[in-house]
Amino acid sequence: MNFRFQNLLGAPYRGGNAVISGDSLLLSPTGNRIVATDLIHSRSITFPFEAASDLSRLAVSDDGRLLFAADSTDKGRVFLISVLSRAVLHRTTFKKPVSAARFSPDGAFIAVGLGKLIQIWRCPGFKKEFFPFHLERTFADFSATVTSFDWSPDSNFLLAGSKDLTMRLLSLKGKRSENKPFLFLGHREPIVGAFFSLDKKTGTSNRAYSVSRDGAIFTWDLVENMDVDSDHVSPDTEDQNLDADGDDNNLIIKFESPTRKRKQMEEDEPSKLPWRLRKKDFFMQAPARLTACDYHRELDMVVVGFSNGVFGLYQMPDFVCLHLLSISREKITTAAFNRAGNWLLFGCAKLGQLLVWEWRSESYVLKQQGHYFDVNCVAYSPDSQLLATGADDNKVKVWTVSSGFCFITFSEHTNAVTAVHFMANNHSLLSASLDGTVRAWDLFRYRNFRTFTTPSPRQFVSLAADQSGEVICAGTLDSFEIFVWSMKTGRLLDVLSGHEGPVHGLMFSPINAVLASSSWDKTVRLWDVFEGKGSIETFTHNHDVLTVVYRPDGKQLACSTLDGLIHFWDPLDGVLMYTIEGRRDISGGRRMTDRRSAANSAGRYFTSLCYSADGSFILAGGNSRFVCMYDVAEQVLIKRFQITHNLSLDGVLDFLNSKNMTEAGPLDLIDDTDSDIEDGIDTQTRGKLGQNLPGSMQNRGRPVARTKCLRIAPTGRSWAAATTEGVLLYSVDDSFVFDPTDLDMDVTPEKVEEALADDQKQRALLLSLRLNEDSLIKKCIFAVSPLDVPAVCSSVPFKYLQRLIEAFADLLESCPHLEFILQWCQELCKVHGHYIQRNSRALLPALKSLQKAITKLHQDLADTCSSNEYLLRYLCSSGTKV
Known part of the structure; x- marks a missing residue:
């Protein structure tokens, strides 16, 4: 029973900025978790910790050992994580939303943008301290939110851009009262990127770039020849000291040459050095807005992404376009270089898409896209190596469990995919959809080789295939019928009628050709498909039956009903064996629109059941943040798995804050923002809360934490849950468990x-x-x-x-x-x-x-x-x- 969280599939990217640690480790925020992708070995793994809400800002140190992660709330919760051990080292709260963050090149400081402020914090170490974050300096000269900044190579200066259309040069040297920033003016839109350039000959930063949202990039140069008042001093004049004796002090007057004076200004007050605008360049992508950019200092290249899905790679300072390509039609929300500069990272939050592109060879290193609507169904292959998912985005995806990568996507369906099923030969996959078709997919040639249809359009919500793979059955949502096809010919063999409600559960017996079906008409029916005898047994319940499953040995049948009960039947004798009451086990989590407590809220029932490989226990999940594991023989609850702790989802808290409730409803549901920035997948499309009626207003409610489908791997060592956050994988981890079976004093x-x-x-x-x-x-x-x-x-x-x-x-x-x-x-x-x-x-x-x-x-x-x-x-x- 030692199942632990292993990985997150179906959602490689949810929004925020993604970064590449070193040359090959991609770190991306996915909801309230962080996914690490090894680009060399093509493997992805999810960090085991969870934040309290969605993560939106990441920054990694130059040595790749530390990761700074901030959530998207106004409280500004921050985590400092060890990349190697994937453990949280320190936590703190800034009490303001974090808009930008960056480690200094020497790793000693972290610059954090908090609204109109920039705070410089000393980077915590690996020692245990009561409060490891130490504030070094605060810059409060901005009149709008800070959007981007860059450190100089020597970690002494900071170049910061803001929504107030300015870029400022900040210095960490000198006194705070005397150190005023140098302003770079001229942009007409908020600054998206501010970068220092590097002179390879001298090793100094004498050039800077500023990129604005309207697609303009300004090049700034440090003035080489300063105008110094030299009426009394020639350039070749050496330093002279003229002493004047006084009563109380000795006055020393020092004359300097312009060269020496410039050197002293560079050492004492670098932020006061004059800069000039060298030239202005424009990317010419109007009316699209520039939404993401990054700069590689050694290669002197800039990569930019736009709201129309176009990205460009430019060689600076000559502004030569090397590549200008389109990824999609949606906004690019993050763009970054790796350390070597040969790979470009792009992310699209609305599509849940991550791309890593090698610009020299013009080839993809990584191309992953998750489901951007709820995952409805999952299925393991017979050898437990593959996992198939179907979602409301009309797509079927097949994932490799060991690597966490999707290697094929089938998009022929025109409506939501409601059920998937692997055939026993492990070479083909079935999927049912609301578009009225059941499709068979060839996993060798990656094509749709068979399509099963009905004489009149129907909406399919359940799917099953017998052990031989000769017969395919699908249950409908609208006509309450079960259709039977031949796998070899694709012909419709039979239509099973008798149910008076949607058929949401179908499964063949593992030991014979008996088909079990569950319906909202409060019945479970057994059908003899091959003999054509129709319904041979009916099990009646007091409430709607939501799903039905067979035990692996075929000698027991389990079904869940709307009143929160799990009924166990003997399919051979037709008698009820026992019942488990799970209403209290699955209860918990109050929604924002609920006017009652979580204990009395509706939706306390199981919508998905799954037996273990040996049939000793059963997993149950539904419209709750919990997945329950029951011992079948004893009818007791063994363990509850909480699928998420993300407070950005609805139904996670048992008690809501009454201060957030107003006469107009909950504060979080009131749209009082005037921002023109598009929301990402985390707030706009994740957790599709049902179909909106024609003419109705869009449901702006938060996604609800729930489990739509549960499946246990045939090996019994892992199980998958299709949740609002994605597909969560739990596996048995025996490496850290010491469980002796027969121990005495002589066994050591x-x-x-x-x-x-x-x-x-x-x-x-x-x-x-x-x-x-x-x-x-x-x-x-x-x-x-x-x-x-x-x-x-x-x-x-x-x-x-x-x-x-x-x-x-x-x-x-x-x-x-x-x-x-x-x-x-x-x-x-x-x-x-x-x-x-x-x-x-x-x-x-x-x-x-x-x-x-x-x-x-x-x-x-x-x-x-x-x-x-x-x-x-x-x-x-x-x-x-x-």
Whole structure:
């Protein structure tokens, strides 16, 4: 039962600014979480911590070790995170929204834009302190919100842009009262980017760039020749001291040359140095607005993104356009270089899209796009390596579970996708939609090879296929019928009538051809599809039935009803076995429009059920922030998983603040903003709250935390939940759990080492299995010679077989000694085959994990052998001597 959060799929980007740490680690905010994508190995992982609300601003240190993250609320909650350990080091609150943040090049300071202020904080270290953030300097000269700033290479100056149409040069040297900023004027729109340039010869910053929202970029140069009053001093005059004795002091008058005076000004008051406007350039993308930009100091290049989806790459200071391309028709919300400058990062919040483009070769390094409406359904492939999702954006996506990447998107549906189902052969996928079609997808050729339709248009909301894959069934929302097709021919075979409400649940029995269906007419019906006998059994309930599932052995049927109950039926005898009352377990979370407490709020029922691989427990989720796990035999709640702590969603808090309630309704639902900036996916499209009626006002309510679909992997070691935040993956993590199975005073790691030293491999393996420590078990497995494997396998007790099989499955995925581990598996099946067959239900999760590892290994070896075969054929045909 040790399921922990593993990853977040279906939403690689939600808005805010994304950054690239170093050359290859992409960090992007996704709701209240942070997703890290390794661009070299093509893997993504989600940081385990959650912020209290959506994150909007990220900044990473130059060494890539620290990450600064700020949320989007007015409280300005801030997290300092270790990128390597993915742990939160420090938390603080600035009490103002954070509009910009940047680490200094030396890593000593963090510049934070808080409305009209810029605060310079000393960067906290890894030491434990009561309040590690120390305020060094505050600049309060701005008349509007600060939007962007850049540090000089020596970390002594700060170039800041603001919505007041100005850019200012700030200095951290000297006294605060005497250090006035230098103003750069001339822009007609708010500043989007302010950057220092670098002179490679001298190593100084004598040029600056300012980019405004109207598509203008100004180039500023540091004045080389200063006008100095030299009536009495020539340029070659050396320093002279004229002493005048007085009564109380000694007056020293110092004459300096202009060169020496300029040097002194650079050292003492750099922000007072004169700058001049060298030239003005325009990107000429009107009426589109410039929404994102970044500058690479070593390459002297600027990348810009616009509200029409166009981005441009320009060589400065000559303003030469290297690339001008279009990504989409939506606004680009973030743009950035990597440290080497060869990759460009772009993000589109409205589409949930992240792109990494190599501009020299003009090729994509990363191209990921999530669902930009609610995910309605998920399905695991039979080998647990793939995950399919369907959403309200009419798309079906297939993800690789291990990497977290989507490798194919099917967009032929014209309405919301309501159900997906993998076929038993693992090579094809089915999807049902409200557009009235059920489509079959080929996962080898990535195409739609079969489309199932009805004589008159229908809306499908449920889907099922039998074990052989010959019959496809789909339930409807409007006609209350179940349609049956042939997979081979695509012909409509039968129409099952009898329900009087929408058919939201369909599932074939794992042991026979009986189809179970649930409907809002308060019934669950069993159908004999192949014999054509129609409904053979009806289970009646007191409330609408929302979903139905079979236990993996086919000897039990579970369904949830609108009154919050889970009913368990014996499908063979047709009797009710027991009932679980889950209304109190799923309750919690008050919506902003609720006038009552969370305990009395509506929606306390389960809309999705899923059995575990061995059928011992069941997962249940619905319109709540909780996913409940029940023990089926004991009918008790084992654990509750809270899918989110994000306060930006509705239904997360049990008690609302009465101060936020007015006569006009909740304050958060009142639109009192006059900003022309488009909202991202996090506030505009995430959590689509139903379809608006024609002529009705747009529902500006916050998305509601809920779970639409639950699925457990066939291996039983992970499960997926389609939630408002995306698809959450939970997996069993045994690496940090010490759970001894048979422990006494003589069973210790030292005894295991002694047995290995005495060449007692069999005894060492049994001791390590009793300790149940993963590293010792694997060490003892490799200590056994191949000739002794059959003897050792015969001495393993039955109760340790599951743990040993799990160790083999893990080793096949990680170690190079494939033949040795496969020999272990073969001998174990030979010796204990009868016991494994009799106890297949208890060993099913471990056996499926082993099957998954062997299948993946077989595919990799088959691909390698095929490529070698073609290579050898080519070499032989070309006459080359090998």
